[in-house]
Amino acid sequence: MLKDITLGQYYPGDTLVHRLDPRTKLILTLIYIAALFTAIVYAGYALVVLFLAVSILLSRIRLRNILSGLKPLIIIVLITGILNLFYTKGEHLLVHFWRISIYWEGVETAIFMALRIMLLIAGTLLLTYTTSPLQLTDGLESLLNPLKKIRVPVHELAMMMSIALRxxxxxxxxxxxxxxxxxxxxxxxxxxxxxxxxxxxxxxxxxxxxxxxxxxxxxxxxxxxRCYHGGEGRTRMKQLSMARRDWIALAVGVLLLALVILFRRLGI
Amino acid sequence: MSTIIKTEKLVYTYEGAEAPTLRGLDLEIEEGTFVAVLGHNGSGKSTLAKHLNGILIPTSGRVLVDGMDTAEEQNLLAVRHTVGMVFQNPDNQIVANVVEDDVAFGPENLGIEPREIRRRVDDALTSVQMYEYRNHAPHLLSGGQKQRVAIAGILAMKPRCIVLDEPTAMLDPVGRGEVLDTITRLNRQEGITVILVTHHMEECIGADRLLVMSEGSILMDGSPRELFPRVEEMEAAHLGVPDTTRLMYALNREGYQLPLEAITTEECAQALLRAFGHKE
Structure with missing residues (x-):
């Protein structure tokens, strides 16, 4: 039946990851993506993978659910991998036949690119798995609030999103x-x-x-x-509030990014 | 008692329509009363309801809510804060994904402080007996439950008057009973003025005052006990009378002398018992 469709793939729970403020999770996801694209060396990658692994463990989301979320992207991952494999030129030739040559560098880039896409998706999946759509909307509205100054209708967009969900x-x-x-x-x-x-x-x-x-x-x-007249003068019953765990989580995120940048500089 | 709503020569013509839907209504509603507005389809009862909190603005004449003219833009928020409105389709008036968030919607719009909103939401949900459903998703509730959530959403704004525009039209008999019990209790215990627009005679029995509408005018105005016995006039307005009155009316035409104003089931049963009970 159509009715049984679950939305936004949210898995309710009461773990540390679930309890984090949605704003924290949104910012952490951004930091995580930044770190992922900064990491070009083994140590950096290892650190990003470690961060994701610990987050998944803490959220008690089953690895199976994350993998099944990755499944629709398998073709994109494969194509990216294969293109990088054939088109990357380098110094260490591995195979050469007809007009195709595969270099060691190509193999390396192919693996890294495939891994990067999968990690990117896995990270954002973890966000939607542990945050209800409504919380996400609230978080987005609050984070985008400064944009109101340049006349972006943040409240209206958030209201539209939550009514659509409803x-x-x-x-x-x-x-x-x-x-x-x-x-x-x-x-x-x-x-x-x-x-x-x-x-x-x-x-x-x-x-x-x-x-x-x-x-x-x-x-x-x-x-x-019911006296709705836009976002002006409106209050909210459920206030978002940053607890100590949110600041700690953000600090861990900043540390992650800093270390990844450091590793990149050092070239380890 | 003071007047909370007053209409003066209220005329309303829908855009593009030739004849006016409301033809000069003069009406005063006392604070704290339970008023039922009865009329067949197209009698103008819903159009009247929509004037009472400024959804529609009169073509001519005035509507005064607690002395404020609904036609004046700057009064609109205060008018809607004074007179809350519950609509026919419960699905199309619930805004949020969670019951308690929906009830909070009104007070949030009024800019009330979060802790006070929390208290009002809990009170309103308790008052309509939906407190244990506060974390449920609205689409999983029954029609009667959804309609009670909608009423709670209005209650949380602490209006002095609630207008209900055919709130039971889409409900099953159980849901209809739940909603009626709820609004009767709100009127009797909390003193909120209730204006119930309906085409079910049975729903008007508990009202203090009954307005019968036909062709955009008020045809009859009085207590249900005065009006329902006037069976011929009611039928002329394309309306029936409650089953209780119909039964006694039919018996009286067979030569019995039964009181037509015994309109509740209990009174009707007592009257029948007095007339027939001891003649075995």
């Missing part, structure tokens, strides 16, 4: 209902080629759109009735 299950339920109704009238959603299937979706999409617009209109009226 209505996804409602609209999925409705899609289910319309599908059943159309099936009862003889509609066929399963058979036929790509174009036939796309055509079959039309009688599903039109009522769904009409109803979505009606819902949007009613919701806007209801929100106005």
């Amino acid at each position: 209505f996804i299950p409602t609209l999925i339920e409705e899609t289910d209902k319309i599908m059943s109704a159309q099936r009862a009238r003889g509609a066929d959603f399963e058979t036929g080629g790509l174009i036939a299937k796309a055509k079959a979706m039309l009688p599903l999409l039109i009522p769904l759109f009409v109803s979505a617009f009606r819902r949007a209109d009613e919701l806007a009226t209801a929100m106005e009735s």
Whole structure:
């Protein structure tokens, strides 16, 4: 059933990683990505991998879940690897046949690039696995707050995002209902080629759109009735608050980046 | 008692429509009363409801909420803070992903301090008996529960009056009972003015005052006990009467002398018992 789809792939839990403020996790993810792209030497890479491994262990997210999240990207990883393998020129020739030559440097770059992409995805997966979509939205709104000064509608964007999240299950339920109704009238959603299937979706999409617009209109009226007048003067019941663990986590993140830069300078 | 809502020659014509939907309503609503507005489809009852907190602005005439004219832009927030509105479709008025976050939405808009919001949210959810569901996702609740969450969302703003626009139209009988019990209790115990717009006669039985609307005007105005016995007039407005009145009306036409104003099930049963109970 469509209803069983879980959203945002959030795995609820009560570990240290789950309890961190969403802002901390967002900043840590950025630091982690920066460190990942700064690391060009073995020691740097090892440090980044260590950081991710410890985070995963602390979050008690199963490695299997992270690996299954990586699966859709396997082709991109492979292509990147193969291209780097063939196109990197170096000094230590390994194999040479016809017009293709593979160098030792190519093998090295291929492995590093593949690893880099996988680590990048694994890190962001850990963020969405341990932070509910709503917390993420709140965190983003709070972090982007300074942009309000240059007239970026931060509050409105965050509100749109959280309303979208709120209505996804409602609209999925409705899609289910319309599908059943159309099936009862003889509609066929399963058979036929790509174009036939796309055509079959039309009688599903039109009522769904009409109803979505009606819902949007009613919701806007209801929100106005509840004194909604934009972000100005609005307070929040649940305040985000940075605890000591957040500052410690950020300090660890900064240390990670500093060490990776140091290793790069030293060229170890 | 003081007047909380007053309409003066309220006329409203929808854009593009030829005839006005509301034809010059003069209405005064006392604070603390439970008013039911009854009317068939197209009688203008929902249009009237939408005027009471400034969703619609009169084409001519005025609507005064606690003395404030709803047509004046700067009054709008205060008007909506005084008169809360609950709509028909519970799904389309819930904003947040978590029950308690949704209830907090109104007070957050009013800029109330976080700790006070927390207290109001807990009080409001307790008051509609949904406290144990505070961390649930709204789409997993039943229709009646969702509607009670919507009522809590309004309660948390501490309005003096709540307008409910056909709040039970999309609910099953159980959900309808839950919602009715809740609003009756809010009126009786917390003294909140309730204006219930409906086309179910049964829902009007507990009201202090009943307004019957037809063709954009107020046809009858009085207590349910005064109005429901006027069966012929009610039917002329394309409305029925509660099953209790209908039963006694039918019996009276067969020559019995039963009181038509016994409108609650209990009163009706007692009246029947008095008339037939001891003639075995």
